[in-house]
Amino acid sequence: MDGSAESLRGYLEYLRDLGIYDVYRTSDPSDDPALAAWWKSVATPVTASAPATPQRPANSGSPSPQRPAAPVQRPAPTPTPQRPPMPSSNRAPDIVITPPTAAAAPHAYDFDQAPAPTGQLAPPAMPLVSFNNLAPLPTERVAPANKLAALQSVRDTIGDCTRCPLAYAGRHNIVFADGDPNAELMFVGEGPGADEDASGTPFVGKAGQLLNNMINAMGLKREHVYIANVVKCRPPQNRTPEPKEANTCSPFLLQQVDIVQPKVIVALGATAATYLLGVKQSLANLRGQWHDVRGAKCAVTYHPAFLLRDPRQKGEAWKDLQRVMVELGLKPPARS
Numbered sequence: 001m002d003g004s005a006e007s008l009r010g011y012l013e014y015l016r017d018l019g020i021y022d023v024y025r026t027s028d029p030s031d032d033p034a035l036a037a038w039w040k041s042v043a044t045p046v047t048a049s050a051p052a053t054p055q056r057p058a059n060s061g062s063p064s065p066q067r068p069a070a071p072v073q074r075p076a077p078t079p080t081p082q083r084p085p086m087p088s089s090n091r092a093p094d095i096v097i098t099p100p101t102a103a104a105a106p107h108a109y110d111f112d113q114a115p116a117p118t119g120q121l122a123p124p125a126m127p128l129v130s131f132n133n134l135a136p137l138p139t140e141r142v143a144p145a146n147k148l149a150a151l152q153s154v155r156d157t158i159g160d161c162t163r164c165p166l167a168y169a170g171r172h173n174i175v176f177a178d179g180d181p182n183a184e185l186m187f188v189g190e191g192p193g194a195d196e197d198a199s200g201t202p203f204v205g206k207a208g209q210l211l212n213n214m215i216n217a218m219g220l221k222r223e224h225v226y227i228a229n230v231v232k233c234r235p236p237q238n239r240t241p242e243p244k245e246a247n248t249c250s251p252f253l254l255q256q257v258d259i260v261q262p263k264v265i266v267a268l269g270a271t272a273a274t275y276l277l278g279v280k281q282s283l284a285n286l287r288g289q290w291h292d293v294r295g296a297k298c299a300v301t302y303h304p305a306f307l308l309r310d311p312r313q314k315g316e317a318w319k320d321l322q323r324v325m326v327e328l329g330l331k332p333p334a335r336s
């Protein structure tokens with residue numbers, strides 16, 4: 001292959017890399033001015049007098065001695081051995097490509113007629129275990145004077161926790177709890193949101209403000225109750241915690257419940273109820289009755305974030321809280 005052919009091949013590969021294939025259809029290079037100019041440059045026969053390589057400008061110093069051109073001896077090309085023609089009986093049969101029929105076309109697949117899958121395609125769902133079955137009930141109550149230290153010990157155990165994927169999902173703070181270690185009433189939510197993640201305190205955003213109002217309506221102050229979540233790190237985009245995350249974090253909440261030992265626990269929303277009770281049921285099924293969680297009476301009501309989205313349900317939530325108030329002997333503050 002001489003230099004012109006090599007240059008032509010390189011140019012065509014260059015065009016192909018650019019996604020230009022039409023050059024092959026150009027019967028005359030003059031159709032493309034750029035190609036024509038290039039073609040003219042490479043198609044010009046190299047005359048014997050034309051220099052084969054670019055000349056360096058003359059050096060202003062003493063001239064370099066000219067080396068005489070040594071004749072290049074090339075070996076004679078070896079002839080390519082010719083294969084004898086294959087007998088027709090030994091030739092592979094011609095490949096015949098048959099266009100797909102309508103029945104075999106993918107769009108003709110009838111999903112209604114698909115056979116039922118056999119075998120286990122998805123891993124089994126993580127089993128739900130109620131807090132009552134997670135661990136035996138404590139045999140001794142923590143003395144009121146020791147509850148703060150006991151809770152701090154749980155917090156120390158959590159440390160800079162990386163036990164579940166939420167540790168790597170962009171959390172800023174582990175949100176442990178807030179409130180009175182000797183509270184008779186405990187609220188359990190789902191997990192921290194953006195405000196809680198930033199501050200390290202549960203229920204401080206808009207939903208937290210509504211929860212404060214709910215607590216005040218019961219005749220209590222936030223400092224009188226204990227507030228915690230099922231998971232202590234913020235799930236990304238405030239999504240519902242995955243079972244793996246909730247199950248990994250639940251033992252910490254269980255210890256908090258066992259130390260505080262409230263009389264009443266209010267599960268805020270379906271996720272809190274699901275993991276506290278170990279059942280997956282609708283909120284409508286779970287509300288309006290008492291459940292048992294670690295010796296405490298547990299009521300289920302709407303999460304404040306849900307009430308912000310659907311304020312019409314505030315009346316229903318108030319009914320739930322009134323049942324709690326009766327249980328704790330609370331009276332709503334007198335209206336001024």
Ligand code: SF4
Binds near residue numbers: 162167231232
């Ligand atoms: S959510 Fe709980 S278990 Fe998961 S990393 Fe945070 S503290 Fe640890």
